[in-house]
């Protein structure tokens with residue numbers, strides 16, 4: 001997927017050095033956007049290995065969102081990617097699936113407000129709102145609607161949550177026989193999170209198009225704070241002091257030469273508890289030197305969305321460059 005390499009390159013070339021709550025600094029750029037047409041294939045990255053355990057983690061994560069569970073008890077049997085953020089009982093102060101499937105409806109609104117009631121398919125028995133059911137119904141009954149929005153952002157939760165949703169809203173839009181999806185992400189870890197995020201939403205678009213009789217169309221992705229983690233302590237400071245030089249080298253030199261320069265000049269970097277580097281720049285420069293391979297295909301079983309299981313989604317014709325290790329800044 002060339003567009004991903006564009007996102008990496010734009011962020012490194014045009015970004016600013018930006019410390020943040022994690023203690024691992026970033027090179028960060030504002031409001032990056034790309035689009036990919038699913039008619040050309042499924043956009044799983046090929047410039048690093050994304051099948052095997054990474055594919056499994058991504059797929060279990062998406063099925064977990066669709067399940068609407070607010071705990072990770074089942075998910076953590078399959079992948080550890082959310083463990084650090086859960087408490088002992090597996091509860092997670094995060095919003096994705098829970099708000100997709102059970103967005104709170106106020107008991108009593110203010111005078112003059114109207115709220116959907118239980119006569120609608122998309123209001124659950126407990127009096128919450130199922131946004132995915134609403135999308136499916138609208139695409140059947142009212143496909144030209146410009147209001148087919150799913151929102152995982154609840155201000156009163158986000159203000160106090162330890163990890164408010166990163167990819168927090170998406171809009172479905174029909175053009176002819178094609179169903180498109182636009183995702184807005186407030187904060188995107190380009191090396192680790194974004195490859196999972198784009199794979200998950202492109203899959204969600206494929207599955208929902210199939211359920212509603214549309215062709216999967218364009219996946220469009222806006223990342224408001226698009227960032228590359230570049231290390232903690234002296235390593236992060238070094239990027240702050242040397243960003244102009246890094247950026248001028250990136251404009252003129254081969255990415256692998258820039259990588260060798262970073263490795264020769266920057267103070268030693270640290271790793272996360274799993275031994276993976278917090279500095280994502282060398283790995284991404286390696287990735288920039290690789291040519292994308294042909295896009296793979298994806299097959300989703302013809303079943304209701306809520307009946308989909310892990311084995312119902314098959315990736316085929318996937319070929320990739322070797323995997324890359326990136327540490328998770330917490």
Ligand SMILES: Nc1nc(=O)c2c([nH]1)NC[C@@H]1CN(c3ccc(C(=O)N[C@@H](CCC(=O)O)C(=O)O)cc3)CN21
Pocket residue numbers: 053054055057079080081082085163189192193194196324325326328329330
């Ligand atoms: N700094 C940061 N980046 C993220 O992408 C991120 C967070 N924090 N916090 C919340 C979630 C958790 N996410 C994660 C967490 C870990 C991996 C990760 O370690 N990925 C490995 C594969 C690990 C596996 O599949 O078991 C990778 O190489 O992609 C990916 C996304 C995405 N989110």
Ligand SMILES: O=c1ccn([C@H]2C[C@H](O)[C@@H](COP(=O)(O)O)O2)c(=O)[nH]1
Pocket residue numbers: 021163164166167187188189190192193194197
């Ligand atoms: O799906 C996800 C989840 C998280 N991220 C990244 C984006 C940031 O690097 C961190 C979250 O930190 P905030 O301080 O809350 O922005 O996790 C991602 O890219 N994709």
